Amino acid sequence: MGQPAALRCISCGKEYDPSQIDYTCPTCGPRRGTLEVLYDYDRLKKQLSRTTFAESGLESMWRYLPLLPVVQPEFIQPLRVGWTPAYRFPVLAERLGLKELFVKDDGQNPTASYKDRASSIVVIKAQEREREVVTCASTGNAASSLAGFSASTSLRTMIFVPKRAPEAKVAQLLIYGAQVFLVDGSYDDAYDLAAQAADAFGWYNRSAAVNPYLVEGKKTGALELAEQTNWNPPDAVFVGVGDGSVISGLCKGFDELARLGLIDKVPRVYGVQAEGSSPIEAAFRAYDGASDVPIHDIAAYTLADSICVGKPRDIVKAVTYVHANGGGFVTVSDEEILTALRDLAQQTGVFAEPAGAAALAGLRKAVEKHNMSFDSAAIVVSGNGLKDIASARKAVRAQAVSIRPLLEEVKRYL
Numbered sequence: 238m239g240q241p242a243a244l245r246c247i248s249c250g251k252e253y254d255p256s257q258i259d260y261t262c263p264t265c266g267p268r269r270g271t272l273e274v275l276y277d278y279d280r281l282k283k284q285l286s287r288t289t290f291a292e293s294g295l296e297s298m299w300r301y302l303p304l305l306p307v308v309q310p311e312f313i314q315p316l317r318v319g320w321t322p323a324y325r326f327p328v329l330a331e332r333l334g335l336k337e338l339f340v341k342d343d344g345q346n347p348t349a350s351y352k353d354r355a356s357s358i359v360v361i362k363a364q365e366r367e368r369e370v371v372t373c374a375s376t377g378n379a380a381s382s383l384a385g386f387s388a389s390t391s392l393r394t395m396i397f398v399p400k401r402a403p404e405a406k407v408a409q410l411l412i413y414g415a416q417v418f419l420v421d422g423s424y425d426d427a428y429d430l431a432a433q434a435a436d437a438f439g440w441y442n443r444s445a446a447v448n449p450y451l452v453e454g455k456k457t458g459a460l461e462l463a464e465q466t467n468w469n470p471p472d473a474v475f476v477g478v479g480d481g482s483v484i485s486g487l488c489k490g491f492d493e494l495a496r497l498g499l500i501d502k503v504p505r506v507y508g509v510q511a512e513g514s515s516p517i518e519a520a521f522r523a524y525d526g527a528s529d530v531p532i533h534d535i536a537a538y539t540l541a542d543s544i545c546v547g548k549p550r551d552i553v554k555a556v557t558y559v560h561a562n563g564g565g566f567v568t569v570s571d572e573e574i575l576t577a578l579r580d581l582a583q584q585t586g587v588f589a590e591p592a593g594a595a596a597l598a599g600l601r602k603a604v605e606k607h608n609m610s611f612d613s614a615a616i617v618v619s620g621n622g623l624k625d626i627a628s629a630r631k632a633v634r635a636q637a638v639s640i641r642p643l644l645e646e647v648k649r650y651l
């Protein structure tokens with residue numbers, strides 16, 4: 238197990254003992270003072286090889302336990318999380334001018350989104366800390382994931398979501414037994430309320446960025462992509478970005494693999510933001526690599542609810558990591574997202590929610606509009622399309638036809 242060696246502030250670099258701090262750097266505050274989890278990489282380098290993970294026999298992200306911050310593995314839940322397929326689709330690859338395209342289908346996680354990778358870790362950390370209640374503000378997926386992974390434990394789950402959250406996500410929360418607060422406001426309002434409640438009532442907070450262990454779960458997508466491509470990961474990886482934690486996790490995962498000598502080439506990681514919700518892309522453009530990451534919050538709107546974030550909480554990490562990684566950001570319109578959602582479904586059979594389809598829209602934009610070229614690329618489908626049926630219906634013009642049960646009527650439509 239990867240007993241973390243230290244927690245380091247992304248802004249001031251100060252290191253903390255993991256037993257002494259739960260959330261963020263007291264000096265830099267919750268926004269700029271997000272913490273990164275550090276391990277004893279010299280020791281890990283001696284212990285790990287490319288075969289270590291397969292030797293665990295585990296077909297879940299727990300095959301990477303040595304690289305995860307779990308102290309008491311007895312708290313690992315039975316739900317199978319991670320080790321999702323990285324499909325190859327040669328025809329779609331060719332259309333995009335790529336030799337190879339990988340579709341990492343994280344809609345196949347237990348609660349149908351990438352967030353399960355992080356929630357499964359937080360549910361362990363809460364129990365290691367002997368907490369009784371976990372809380373989370375969420376656009377929907379982080380919360381339903383937390384509720385799902387708490388379900389088999391004695392933890393109680395208190396959830397804050399914006400009242401605009403898609404129906405299916407709210408239904409997931411309720412069926413898993415969470416106490417749900419539908420906040421009359423944006424996700425950003427729900428986030429602040431959850432933080433206040435966690436403070437006031439002593440609940441363990443899983444909201445994005447504030448909890449340093451989330452990014453550790455989120456890095457496992459990178460570890461899997463590397464291993465699933467026989468340690469020769471694609472040139473570029475595209476992923477939808479809201480708070481910036483998933484992309485931070487992907488960057489950290491690839492960086493750690495390189496540091497441990499397990500991969501020679503680090504993929505460029507590209508974040509995809511919706512045009513109406515792109516404060517991280519804007520910060521990245523303005524960042525010079527030396528001074529503080531510029532932060533300008535906005536009032537966000539996109540139909541891709543999971544990445545509708547005007548006040549991104551992991552912006553400092555996301556911008557810093559992507560800058561170091563050599564990747565970048567692109568923006569896409571809601572229309573481009575819907576087109577990608579439809580094309581992905583019709584050309585691969587993978588059904589994404591809008592934030593998941595944004596990854597394909599971004600790859601397309603990079604190749605077709607920004608003239609970037611890659612031999613190989615991966616898109617991370619971060620959430621399942623069944624979570625947001627209304628958007629799927631918007632993405633297709635085709636209508637189902639109503640008929641009487643007569644062959645004649647079928648013929649009329651042939």
Ligand SMILES: *Cc1c(COP(=O)(O)O)cnc(C)c1O
Nearest residue numbers: 378479480481482483592619620
């Ligand atoms: C949360 C989420 C994202 C974005 O992750 P961030 O860490 O907020 O950037 C993308 N897609 C889906 C489906 C999500 O639930």
Ligand SMILES: [Zn+2]
Nearest residue numbers: 246249262265
């Ligand atoms: Zn600090």
